[in-house]
Amino acid sequence: MKLLIIEDELSLMASIVQYFTQEKFGCDTAVSFEEGIRKIEDYQYDCIILDINLPGGNGLQLLRYLRQNKNRDGVIILSARDSLDDRIAGLDIGADDYLTKPFHLSELSARVKALIRRKYAEGASTLEIGILKVDLPSRSVFSNGQPVPLSKIEYDLLLFLMTNRNRVVSRQAIAEHVHDGPAEQIPSTDFVYSHIKNLKRKLKEKGCHDIIQTVYGLGYKLSL
């Protein structure tokens, strides 16, 4: 799961990143309006945590830009305590949720996870395709009811393919999605190949055959 945190208060940013890294999210960061725009243009995120008052522009403008140009990434806005107008405007423009500063990181985490459940499993806590079942809160995968032990990257990879079911996903998109840390630091996409191979092997061992296909020259596709 990949988060983008757009926030110019560096100490708050650091504590959000630390908290979500422990919760096994990949965190990318932007500290200004410009940097935020650049990141959302170039990469896809499961959830964007967006501060309203940013150097170089307003978070609401950034949200408007995001919604006008493609993007269905989940957005939680962070607003000052006294700015009811910002919260209403934010929800109108298409934020999925908001949180008023100051807040507890555990609450932000609960909101992020609820948003991801709504986005990926339409509110349910499990995602099922054929004999494969993913329990989102516990990050557990089952094939025909048998647990499939996966590493963090393999789990993120499987979930990414499942949520893009029947679509070809490029190796580059997978690399950006499962890589921890800033997207521009991905050394090469070669590591995707070995994770796909291990994931396929582990699924096969539990009776789930040929669910992930290689589409030569393009990427990978999950279908049943």
Ligand code: CA
């Ligand atoms: Ca700010």
